[in-house]
Amino acid sequence: MIEVTQLTKRYGRHTAVQDVSFRCEPGTVTGFLGPNGAGKSTTMRMICGLTLPTAGSATVAGRPYRHLPNPGRLVGVLLDASAQHAGRTGREVLTVAAATMGVHRRTVGEALDRVGLDAVAAKRRIRAYSLGMRQRLGLAHALLGDPRVLILDEPANGLDPEGIFWMRGLLRDFADRGGTVLLSSHLLREVEAVADRLVVIGGGRIVAQGDKDELLAGGGTLARARDRAALRGALERAGLPVSDGAEGLLVPADSEAVGLAAAAAGIALTELRPAGAGGLEQLFLTLTAEADAPRPAETVDQPAGTGAAARPTEEAAR
Amino acid sequence: MTTTASTFEVTPAAERRPSFARLTLVEARKLVDTRAGRWLLITIGLITAAVVTLQLVYVPDAEQTFVNFFLSSLFPVGLLLPVLGILSITSEWSQRTASTTFALVPRRERVIAAKLAALVVAALASLLASLALAAVGTLVAGATGGAGTWRIEGMLILHAAVFQVANVLLGAGFGLLLLHTPLAIVTYLVLPIAWSIVGGLVRPLHRTAEWLDTGRTMEPLFGTEMTAGQWGRLGVSLLVWLAVPLLAGLVRTMRREVA
Numbered sequence: 001m002i003e004v005t006q007l008t009k010r011y012g013r014h015t016a017v018q019d020v021s022f023r024c025e026p027g028t029v030t031g032f033l034g035p036n037g038a039g040k041s042t043t044m045r046m047i048c049g050l051t052l053p054t055a056g057s058a059t060v061a062g063r064p065y066r067h068l069p070n071p072g073r074l075v076g077v078l079l080d081a082s083a084q085h086a087g088r089t090g091r092e093v094l095t096v097a098a099a100t101m102g103v104h105r106r107t108v109g110e111a112l113d114r115v116g117l118d119a120v121a122a123k124r125r126i127r128a129y130s131l132g133m134r135q136r137l138g139l140a141h142a143l144l145g146d147p148r149v150l151i152l153d154e155p156a157n158g159l160d161p162e163g164i165f166w167m168r169g170l171l172r173d174f175a176d177r178g179g180t181v182l183l184s185s186h187l188l189r190e191v192e193a194v195a196d197r198l199v200v201i202g203g204g205r206i207v208a209q210g211d212k213d214e215l216l217a218g219g220g221t222l223a224r225a226r227d228r229a230a231l232r233g234a235l236e237r238a239g240l241p242v243s244d245g246a247e248g249l250l251v252p253a254d255s256e257a258v259g260l261a262a263a264a265a266g267i268a269l270t271e272l273r274p275a276g277a278g279g280l281e282q283l284f285l286t287l288t289a290e291a292d293a294p295r296p297a298e299t300v301d302q303p304a305g306t307g308a309a310a311r312p313t314e315e316a317a318r
Numbered sequence: 319m320t321t322t323a324s325t326f327e328v329t330p331a332a333e334r335r336p337s338f339a340r341l342t343l344v345e346a347r348k349l350v351d352t353r354a355g356r357w358l359l360i361t362i363g364l365i366t367a368a369v370v371t372l373q374l375v376y377v378p379d380a381e382q383t384f385v386n387f388f389l390s391s392l393f394p395v396g397l398l399l400p401v402l403g404i405l406s407i408t409s410e411w412s413q414r415t416a417s418t419t420f421a422l423v424p425r426r427e428r429v430i431a432a433k434l435a436a437l438v439v440a441a442l443a444s445l446l447a448s449l450a451l452a453a454v455g456t457l458v459a460g461a462t463g464g465a466g467t468w469r470i471e472g473m474l475i476l477h478a479a480v481f482q483v484a485n486v487l488l489g490a491g492f493g494l495l496l497l498h499t500p501l502a503i504v505t506y507l508v509l510p511i512a513w514s515i516v517g518g519l520v521r522p523l524h525r526t527a528e529w530l531d532t533g534r535t536m537e538p539l540f541g542t543e544m545t546a547g548q549w550g551r552l553g554v555s556l557l558v559w560l561a562v563p564l565l566a567g568l569v570r571t572m573r574r575e576v577a
Binding site: 099 | 329331334336340343344347351353409414415417418420421422423425573575576577
């Protein structure tokens with residue numbers, strides 16, 4: 001439903017987004033993950049036609065966003081919960097949006113109920129709203145036109161744990177009824193619980209994407225031996241990229257390849273198991289640490305396929 | 319890859335583009351649904367009332383006519399209407415509502431056109447307010463010994479309409495071009511002062527000012543008759559200060575990144 005093809009955005013000499021491609025299918029929640037400044041918001045703004053891409057394209061339901069006749073009835077967008085006129089009341093913000101989209105005024109009250117903003121809160125001006133209330137209002141705004149697609153940038157920001165739990169249920173339910181959800185976050189744990197697919201972005205490039213389960217499992221293999229350096233040497237000789245994990249060596253290969261390489265070198269393994277989420281987590285930490293530093297240009301090119309195409313530990317190794 | 323688009327069920331409502339009338343109504347609503355906008359409109363009304371009241375008290379009885387009440391209310395209103403024009407455009411950016419607005423209506427030129435239409439409606443409404451308050455003034459004048467004459471030339475009302483519509487659109491043009499509230503307001507207010515100073519000091523500019531200083535080209539609108547030459551000068555000045563900023567501002571808005 002959302003298709004992003006080789007999107008690139010350059011500001012002068014700075015490249016904010018480089019060659020980003022991914023798809024979001026109906027019935028799924030796609031988590032768009034990356035540290036702050038990785039290019040998530042820029043990508044989402046390009047999808048919504050608010051920022052013109054330097055190259056590449058994005059479509060929603062097969063059309064560029066700017067060509068959608070009445071986008072609010074197809075796509076619910078929440079890019080910045082604070083981007084509302086401070087002097088309007090919550091109810092007024094929704095009333096204006098409803099009038100624009102041609103949605104019956106009655107839906108305003110329903111939308112407010114749905115996100116848990118009571119009559120008192122609805123009458124207050126946005127100036128007096130907490131960030132959590134603004135997020136709730138933003139979600140109400142996004143849901144107002146009864147859309148098929150949701151595009152949400154950091155919707156969990158400012159929500160309390162109860163609010164985050166509620167929002168997960170809402171998004172899961174939306175996708176289970178055939179909707180398409182793209183939500184961004186800079187916290188892996190936050191989207192892990194609700195996303196079916198993950199797209200990980202760092203330094204403006206996609207570094208991993210695929211099914212969440214495959215990605216989390218595809219964190220490679222964790223291997224341990226008494227002589228860590230020897231094991232590392234053996235694995236490297238076998239052509240396997242190795243990185244240091246907290247518990248042992250992380251290898252982006254299945255346990256069979258690692259076991260064989262160790263056996264060939266005559267090393268007894270003390271532990272050999274799937275690294276689990278550790279790989280992705282480590283990739284994520286690496287990205288966050290590197291967020292300030294410019295990244296080397298040779299990052300993997302990801303085909304916009306459906307299968308898991310992650311090479312997390314390869315990234316983490318650098 | 320494109321097959322998913324055809325199998326995807328798009329509701330009919332999503333295919334119905336909001337009409338221009340609908341967008342204009344929305345923009346008109348946005349002029350009054352914030353405290354700032356509402357108070358600006360209330361202020362315009364209060365100032366008009368104050369001007370009429372002052373006239374009732376201080377102007378000689380013989381001059382307390384409908385025409386005079388009406389004309390003298392035009393100027394203060396004409397000073398505030400541009401501010402309304404500026405705010406309606408720039409607040410989208412200063413309050414960052416532009417991203418919401420353009421996400422709902424991605425054809426930005428339609429939003430801008432609807433804003434301009436709503437502003438024209440507001441300017442005409444201010445004219446009605448001026449007429450109504452002038453009528454009240456005339457009634458009171460008639461009862462308190464003033465002239466209370468009702469005669470007014472239709473042409474004068476038409477001129478007044480041109481004056482107020484031009485004023486509100488001048489503001490919108492500045493707002494659209496500069497996209498920054500204080501900058502647009504200051505520029506708009508300083509420009510006529512600059513004209514009168516520079517135009518008065520620099521001799522070669524004196525003739526230019528006759529064509530470009532809107533303060534001077536609009537003056538004849540306060541009379542009942544305007545020559546072709548006066549219309550021409552008004553047209554040229556509005557082309558430079560209204561049409562050009564509007565167009566340049568529109569181009570800027572179309573391309574601008576919405577953060």
